[in-house]
Amino acid sequence: MNPCPLCKSKKTRYLYNIEKFKIYKCVDCKSSSTSPPPSDQEIEDYYNGFYLKQNTTKKLEIFRKKYFRAWYEQFDLPKKSRMLDIGGGGGFYCWSFEYFLFGEAHYVDVDPQSCEFARNELRLDNVHNCFAQELPIDQKYDLIVCRHVIEHLVNPEDLINTAIDLLAPDGTLVLVTPNASSIEVFGYPGRLNRRVNAIVKATDFSRLRVLWSFLSGSIANSIYPIRHLHAISKKSVELMLIERNSALNDITYSSLTAHLCHAPIISKDHLFGYSPFINEYKISGSRMFGSIKTILVNLTLGKLCGGIHLIFLIKKNETAN
Numbered sequence: 001m002n003p004c005p006l007c008k009s010k011k012t013r014y015l016y017n018i019e020k021f022k023i024y025k026c027v028d029c030k031s032s033s034t035s036p037p038p039s040d041q042e043i044e045d046y047y048n049g050f051y052l053k054q055n056t057t058k059k060l061e062i063f064r065k066k067y068f069r070a071w072y073e074q075f076d077l078p079k080k081s082r083m084l085d086i087g088g089g090g091g092f093y094c095w096s097f098e099y100f101l102f103g104e105a106h107y108v109d110v111d112p113q114s115c116e117f118a119r120n121e122l123r124l125d126n127v128h129n130c131f132a133q134e135l136p137i138d139q140k141y142d143l144i145v146c147r148h149v150i151e152h153l154v155n156p157e158d159l160i161n162t163a164i165d166l167l168a169p170d171g172t173l174v175l176v177t178p179n180a181s182s183i184e185v186f187g188y189p190g191r192l193n194r195r196v197n198a199i200v201k202a203t204d205f206s207r208l209r210v211l212w213s214f215l216s217g218s219i220a221n222s223i224y225p226i227r228h229l230h231a232i233s234k235k236s237v238e239l240m241l242i243e244r245n246s247a248l249n250d251i252t253y254s255s256l257t258a259h260l261c262h263a264p265i266i267s268k269d270h271l272f273g274y275s276p277f278i279n280e281y282k283i284s285g286s287r288m289f290g291s292i293k294t295i296l297v298n299l300t301l302g303k304l305c306g307g308i309h310l311i312f313l314i315k316k317n318e319t320a321n
């Protein structure tokens with residue numbers, strides 16, 4: 001394959017195919033990537049009309065809950081602060097930020113339909129239909145949220161650096177992506193089967209071989225081209241941030257993982273993750289059974305290689321420009 005797109009190492013090994021795409025794992029940074037990546041045209045065709053149907057009323061009910069206020073409060077934002085949601089999807093994070101009067105929320109997304117939704121349904125004022133790289137660089141933000149975006153991009157590093165460039169001094173970037181090494185998905189057979197079936201169909205491997213490879217370090221959690229082009233490891237993001245700091249020395253950072261489901265109470269960690277409103281009891285239909293199952297999954301599979309979501313909290317130095 002080409003060098004690892006995340007750390008540029010040439011030491012990679014073939015894992016399996018998903019559809020016609022080959023997946024390789026980088027020996028050095030432990031991320032996996034689709035190589036070669038889909039063409040620009042394939043990516044454009046895939047996202048054309050890509051739109052998540054939203055139940056607006058139900059979602060707004062969730063995003064006006066007090067734990068969202070608590071989530072924003074933990075960043076110690078200045079009064080009348082500025083927030084940016086990169087790849088904002090429906091725009092609910094921005095909506096919640098303004099609902100709790102934290103300040104001005106900006107939304108950027110390349111999908112015109114999502115922008116239309118954010119503008120017309122959620123009545124957001126600051127909707128930018130472009131790449132984050134096209135935003136004016138002199139406009140800085142105290143909080144930038146970039147959830148489940150970088151794994152979709154051919155070059156994640158470029159967006160991470162853009163997001164950091166857009167941070168105001170003392171500002172925080174919340175970067176969320178699936179955790180490449182997590183095996184928590186074994187607790188959710190529906191999700192697991194979808195990927196195993198796709199690999200078995202595209203590669204001459206038995207089911208057992210795929211499951212075994214998953215358990216022995218080749219899970220590349222959540223990689224699924226054309227949508228998810230990479231399974232990003234903690235190490236690969238750290239290497240990017242170390243490289244940035246060796247030149248600019250303008251950030252500090254920490255990382256954590258979050259589980260797919262938290263039961264029965266939604267924790268702050270969970271809010272960093274994928275869907276603050278996914279609870280296993282909702283998936284299984286039974287609150288009691290689902291909650292017990294979730295606790296068991298989180299304490300076993302979720303502990304071994306971390307939760308299903310990887311979260312980086314990147315803080316711009318107070319003295320940075």
Ligand SMILES: [Zn+2]
Pocket residue numbers: 004005006007008009026027028029030031236
């Ligand atoms: Zn690498």
